[in-house]
Structures are given as structure tokens and as C-alpha cells.
Amino acid sequence: MDLKNLRSRIDTIKKQDRPAAVPAGLDTGPREIPPPEAALLLNGWRRLADMVYEKVTLSENPLQPVISDFLMPEQADTAGLFFYDTETTGLGGAGNIVFLTGFGFTEGDAFKTVQIMLTDFPGEPAFLEAMKPYISPERIYVSYNGRAFDANILKSRYALNGMRLNFGYQLDLLYPSRRLWRNVIGSCSLGDIEEKILKKERELDVPGAMVPDLYFDFMRSGDYAAIEGVAAHHLEDIKSLAELLSVFEKIAEDPVRLTKVDRTGLASQLTPRHPETAEAVLEAGFKAGSFKAAKELGLLRKRRGDYDAARGIWENLWESRRSIFAGIELAKQLEHREKDIEKAHSLTCELLSLDRIRIKLVIPELERRRVRLELKLLRMVTRSGCIRRSDS
Numbered sequence: 001m002d003l004k005n006l007r008s009r010i011d012t013i014k015k016q017d018r019p020a021a022v023p024a025g026l027d028t029g030p031r032e033i034p035p036p037e038a039a040l041l042l043n044g045w046r047r048l049a050d051m052v053y054e055k056v057t058l059s060e061n062p063l064q065p066v067i068s069d070f071l072m073p074e075q076a077d078t079a080g081l082f083f084y085d086t087e088t089t090g091l092g093g094a095g096n097i098v099f100l101t102g103f104g105f106t107e108g109d110a111f112k113t114v115q116i117m118l119t120d121f122p123g124e125p126a127f128l129e130a131m132k133p134y135i136s137p138e139r140i141y142v143s144y145n146g147r148a149f150d151a152n153i154l155k156s157r158y159a160l161n162g163m164r165l166n167f168g169y170q171l172d173l174l175y176p177s178r179r180l181w182r183n184v185i186g187s188c189s190l191g192d193i194e195e196k197i198l199k200k201e202r203e204l205d206v207p208g209a210m211v212p213d214l215y216f217d218f219m220r221s222g223d224y225a226a227i228e229g230v231a232a233h234h235l236e237d238i239k240s241l242a243e244l245l246s247v248f249e250k251i252a253e254d255p256v257r258l259t260k261v262d263r264t265g266l267a268s269q270l271t272p273r274h275p276e277t278a279e280a281v282l283e284a285g286f287k288a289g290s291f292k293a294a295k296e297l298g299l300l301r302k303r304r305g306d307y308d309a310a311r312g313i314w315e316n317l318w319e320s321r322r323s324i325f326a327g328i329e330l331a332k333q334l335e336h337r338e339k340d341i342e343k344a345h346s347l348t349c350e351l352l353s354l355d356r357i358r359i360k361l362v363i364p365e366l367e368r369r370r371v372r373l374e375l376k377l378l379r380m381v382t383r384s385g386c387i388r389r390s391d392s
Contacts, residue, residue: 035222051123070252090212147172179265345373
């Protein structure tokens with residue numbers, strides 16, 4: 001179904017004379033149940049209001065009672081975490097409507113997921129009301145790209161319906177996932193993370209691009225087969241969030257020994273609250289031959305004023321791989337810290353002689369350094385000659 005047909009479908013629906021959504025439990029008299037709602041009732045969903053249905057699923061809880069400060073500003077009780085995800089109609093602007101929202105949280109020893117579905121657009125106010133018990137500024141909301149997408153679209157839908165939405169702290173697992181694994185596995189979509197990090201295979205799944213069409217098919221036909229895969233896909237997304245957070249927690253227990261991560265990204269995640277551990281991670285990466293880890297470790301020690309330790313790293317990178325970056329850093333240190341102008345000049349000339357594509361990017365900087373060093377050498381020679389003449 002193309003965009004033009006989807007917009008036409010929405011316009012047609014809005015013109016239909018449909019009953020207003022009402023809160024659950026309010027007797028409005030007999031009402032013919034539309035096929036989509038009847039299909040949900042026959043497949044484990046519970047009616048909350050006209051066109052609004054809920055399904056609850058219990059699964060194994062992968063989380064410990066407390067999460068560390070690896071991803072958070074401070075430790076937090078797992079009971080305060082709500083994992084959430086949405087599915088939308090995929091239209092742009094105000095036409096992009098959320099039709100399925102889910103919240104996962106711990107309840108006793110289980111992980112409970114509540115999915116709330118909108119079966120037709122006139123029920124949106126009641127759909128948004130049904131979500132309110134799960135949204136509070138006191139909770140921590142865990143998502144995958146939810147901070148940029150899901151939270152904003154929910155806020156827009158609430159605003160368009162004259163309601164207010166006040167989310168709590170947003171813990172978006174997309175960003176730390178990219179830090180740790182983008183340079184290891186490439187794409188860090190949730191599906192890629194499930195396959196390559198969680199080692200998880202889905203039994204019933206649909207591609208995200210198909211979700212809007214399947215939802216409109218369900219609205220039109222009432223065939224549960226059209227929406228079953230979407231609901232299963234959505235449920236697994238939420239459960240995967242909890243499983244992924246559990247993986248991050250295991251990483252936090254002993255980050256220095258990890259090998260199948262980008263150590264530089266791991267160190268950047270640790271630095272704000274655990275700088276010593278971050279340095280140990282970079283040290284391990286340096287010893288394992290990671291240029292990125294070595295570069296970051298050298299810069300860290302330079303910023304700290306440990307110039308001898310930094311020099312050791314620059315020398316290692318220069319001698320082992322003729323690193324342009326390390327060579328420039330070493331030339332800087334020789335010139336400005338150690339005042340060894342001859343060595344700095346010799347190194348600069350060697351850098352300029354390298355047959356590398358990247359060297360062209362830094363030739364102007366190196367030429368300026370070479371000229372400056374030659375002037376310093378000239379002044380040194382002139383001074384030395386004056387001293388010898390005065391002595392004689």
C-alpha cells in the first residue's frame with residue numbers, strides 16, 4: 001500500500017460515524033464488535049475500551065535486583081525500570097499514529113510485558129489514556145532509539161489530543177551498543193544485536209518495513225494472522241531490551257578482560273564514572289595491538305601530564321607501523337617538552353617523506369613545523385658561533 005492510498009484510508013476512516021472511545025467498565029449498551037476487535041478477543045487480548053485492547057505476557061526475568069552505574073549516572077533498582085517500544089503507521093508528520101505500545105517490567109521473579117493495541121483511529125484518546133498508568137517521571141524508561149523516536153512521537157500524539165506526557169529518565173541502549181559493537185559487527189540495529197550479541201533467533205517475526213501494511217490489512221479484514229506477527233515482533237523487541245541490559249551488566253562486572261568489543265568505545269563509556277578502569281581497558285587494547293586503544297591511551301596520559309608514558313606509546317606506534325598521528329605527537333613532544341630540535345626536525349622530515357595518501361592532509365602542518373624547526377636550528381648555530389668567537 002503506497003502513501004497516497006494510506007492517506008486516503010485514514011481520511012475515509014475519520015469521516016465514518018463511529019462511537020467515541022469510553023473507559024473500560026462503562027456500560028454503553030449493546031455494540032456490534034468489529035472483526036479486528038473480535039479477532040483480538042479470540043487470541044488472548046482483553047478489552048480496555050472501544051478499539052483499545054491489552055495483552056499481558058509473563059516471561060523469565062533476565063535482570064538482577066540492582067543495575068550498576070555502567071550505563072546510568074548511579075545505581076538503580078530494577079523495579080524502577082520500564083522497557084518500552086512502539087509500532088506506528090509509518091506516515092509522516094501528524095499522520096504517524098502509534099497503534100501498538102508495550103511496557104515491560106519486573107514483577108516478582110517474572111518479567112511482565114503489557115501490550116496495548118489501537119484497532120481504529122477514533123479510539124486514540126482512550127488508547128493514550130490506557131498508557132498513562134505506565135508512564136511516570138519517577139521511573140527509568142529503557143528503549144532502543146526511543147529517546148529520539150518513540151518518546152517524541154508519543155509526546156506528539158498526546159499533545160495533539162490535548163493531553164500531557166511526562167516521561168522519566170531515558171536510558172537508550174542504542175548509543176552504548178554502537179560504542180561497543182559498531183566497529184565489531186557493523187550495523188547495530190536491534191535485529192543485528194539480537195543475532196550477533198544476544199545469539200537470539202526469532203520464531204515468528206516480520207520485517208519492520210512491513211508493519212504498517214500488515215496493520216492496515218488487519219484493520220480492513222479483521223484477520224488475526226495479519227497482526228499476529230507484528231504483535232510477536234513487538235513483544236520480542238521489549239524482551240530483548242531487558243536481555244541486552246543484562247549483557248551490559250555482565251560487561252560491567254569485568255570490562256578489562258573483554259575482547260569482542262571495541263575497547264575504545266568501552267573506555268569512553270567507563271570514563272565519566274570509572275576513569276581508572278577505562279585506562280586499564282585501553283591498556284589491554286594497546287597490548288593486544290589495537291591502534292585506536294593505543295592512540296586514546298596516549299592522549300589520555302598526555303592530558304594527565306604523564307608525558308614519558310605518552311612518549312612510550314608514540315614511539316611504539318611510530319616504530320611498529322609508522323603511524324602519522326604518533327609521529328606528529330612525538331615530534332611535538334621532542335620540540336616543545338624535551339627541546340630536542342634536531343630529533344624533532346629529523347622526524348618531521350621523515351614524516352614528509354612518507355608515501356601515504358593520508359600524509360597529504362597534514363603536509364601544510366608538517367611544512368610549517370619543518371620551517372620553524374630549521375629557523376630554531378639556525379638560531380642555535382648562530383648562537384653557538386657567537387659564543388665561540390667571544391671565547392676566543
